[in-house]
Amino acid sequence: MAAERVRDLLYWRDVKATGVVFGAALLLLLSLTVCSIVSVSSYIGLALLSVTVTFRIYRGVLQAVQKSDEGHPFRHYLDQEVALSEDTLHKYSDAALDKVNRVITELRHLFLVEDLVDSIKFAGLMWILTYVGALFNGLTVLILGLIAAFSCPIIYEKHQAQIDHYLSMVNKQIKDIVGKIQATVPGMKRKAE
16 A cells, blocks of 8 residues: 555655655755754754644634633644554564565675676676766765656656657667677676576
8 A cells, every 4th residue: 555655646646745745855855965964853843843832822822712622732643642563663674674684685696796797787887876976975866866756757657658669779779788798708698598
């Protein structure tokens, strides 16, 4: 269900919700480029606290003027259980542990050259990332990734036929080049071949 909600956000199914999530995330990342994470967290906390205190005072004054006894305006939220259960914590920690173990296994596979082709591809990716790192800092990459995550799916959905056509042409070219390289360099053939 969570994956479906994320998909709906990325494909702008509910424009209001997507706009709020995208705007808030972009504002947070842009704020982090100007201020430290401590300052940004403090400003967010102060903004939320000022809204809730103002609303609480407003409702208190309104109740005093109208002589009503509605009680605390946030009573519904204060009565809700917010404790994290042990089962939920174990479920998420086990899932995280499984992902970490898979990443460690894959890194061992790549760094200890279990498959020469995969290790060379990984080296190429790391080489490309050195240039990306020289051009952008981490926050800039996150901002660009956020913009791409909220724009690429909708662009792909609208122009799927043209994009698929060009991607298949590029994929064919890459396969031809990799095939030629594997044929000429000894020891570059995959184990399955």
